[in-house]
Amino acid sequence: MKKSILTAIAIMITALFFNACDNSTTPTNSQNSPVAPTNLQATSQDGSVIIKWTASTSETDPLFAGYVLNITGGTPMAPISLTKVQNPYTVSGLEDGVVYTFSLQTKFTNDSLSAPITISWSPALRFTQNENDAPIRIYETASSFGSGLVIFNSNTKLPSSAKVSDGASWTLGLYTSNSQLLLGSPSLLNYNYGTTPGTVEIADVITGVNSLDEVFDSQALNAHNFSQKTIDLSQYSSNLVLIVRHHQSGQTDWNYAKVFVEYNNGFLQGTSPNRYVEFNISYQEITGNPYAKIADKVINLNKNIK
């Protein structure tokens, strides 16, 4: 009798032990709520915006189910589910000049969502060809062709080149006399213009990129420090992107652009005296739209808003 009681107690203790062990093997190493991604950035294409972000620390969580992207600002769009490999992600079907708000959240399999991280951004015109369907080029000072870049010809709504006689149209100018290789604000270049160039300001010089698609921002372009300046291209040995702003004819507010300057074993291509510098341009046609609004900060990162 005593033996059977002891056996029964042993069985109960064993059962309790296994029960405890069973509980411990469920995936309880998950955090209670998903953590938001960080560092949301954007860049513009024609009719689309590319966003990228720093992955959420919840990506390693067993409950991680991906991200949810909500877009507001234009025609209503359904939320987009993204996997962790869809970073960067291109949002297509957008309208140039409209400021959209992109809101990204981490999602768990139990449908809980992180706090959103947001950025507001606009698609913008993208030019790889000029108004003649040819590469966008301006020529060295000695050439008979134009040394001035018109980044947006309001008549054709495309880029073109311009000669010194039409300085008022110049957005950027190339100056190659006296062994110099300068690109910059036309009013600072040593030309005897036929018409006076307007004010063109340049902010940052970005290096180490292969295309405009690689130039992401997290804040509006007007947050940069702009001034009229010339860039000594001889000091650089890779592609450049210049952040530029100018006034369209009759406008007092700025129009913003990113200008990609191609480097191909040098900036000057072709044969003297018609050597040229080649460009790609991202242009925000809407006056006063610096591509974006300043990104919102993530508040209460671990807030579960399910």
Added chain:
Amino acid sequence: MKRILSIIILVALVVVASNYADAATKKKVATPKAAKPTVGKVVSLNEVATGSFIQWKKADAAAEATKGTPFVLMVGTGTKAQIYFVYNADGSFAGKKLANYAFNKKIGVVGKIQTKNGLKIIIADTIEAME
């Protein structure tokens, strides 16, 4: 004495000739021939035939070129006007490319100019608007 004088004169002549040749070479290198564009206006061959010229819109000129209308470069105006047929470097006719410049008031073409069977031809290296 006469012999020494002859040698000195000979050496002097060699030095002068050498310097002259050197200077000539340098001059040749320092001044490459400028590639000036042939400047004119793009017109259709139909306009040349009828003598009635229009200001093209880009889309209209492109559509006309697609239909097969040849576009050429007209240098000068009136009876002194000269017509150039523009070709690409690969030998193909550049009429369609030229049509993209028909709305420009003035363009320049850099390239090798030839005259064949009385026709003026430019093998274009560069075509650019010049406004």
